[in-house]
Amino acid sequence: MSAELVFNLTEVADFMRTRLPGFRLCEGARAIGLRRDGVIVAGVIYEGFNGPNIWMHVAAVPGRRWLTREYLLACFRYPFEVCGVQRITGYVDASNTDARRFDEALGFKEEARLKGAAEDGGDVILYVMRREDCRYGTVSPN
Template sequence: MMLEIENQKALLTIAARMLGVERFGADAQAIGVRHPDEDRIRAVIVLNQFHNGTCHMSVVSDRTKDWAFPSMFERVARYVFEFLDQNRMVAVIATSHIASQIAAIKGGFQIEARLRNGAMDGGDAILFSMTRETCPWISSGGSDGERTQT
């Protein structure tokens, strides 16, 4: 799989349509996930709501699972923590989206809280976060880039 950041307008439009929202805020940045042999986006990761070293992450996909590979998690984490110089990523995931919660945990996110009526459909949601210090994809002891936790 390939990550791409070119053509932000198109990626954000795809993500908004898949998520069922009109649009994202002006600070939104999108990362597209594409199979090298296909001419379609498999998933879009949207980073937005940047404030005080924290950004919000939303992920939408075509419901296939082969795009969520370990090096993708590492590359997104490095982009957020090293290139964008953020200290925390947060994601709000509906309690009904079990597969998304599992993916977040496998990606290095930790459960922070339950948000009553916090999901887009009005149901409850779980707040997940990953900090630069707890990120399993960035070595805290050097620049070897190996995963530091399992």
């Protein structure tokens, strides 16, 4: 299976919309997707860069072998090394146990809960990966 990184924002955003209902692209967003055998199987969109923080949204096709070391390195090097942020923030509905398990396995830590903010009436969990906690690539403190 051939795999390639995709940096086309429109193409990755179109994929994200198929995986994340209600996904909206914000101005200034950036993207890294993964194409396998001609089809995008994973996407990461970054938005809300403010210097110390950037928001990260992730979507993937289950079971399509998308979580490669190369892709992980690209997805964490961009915010920490290119943008120079100190932290990456993401949010997950508390009811989405698969996404929560995935984020926690990557090393994201729960930072806050927004009570009743999820579409299903449940909580939204804010997760954070700090630069010093990142285990992917050569990320080092500024």
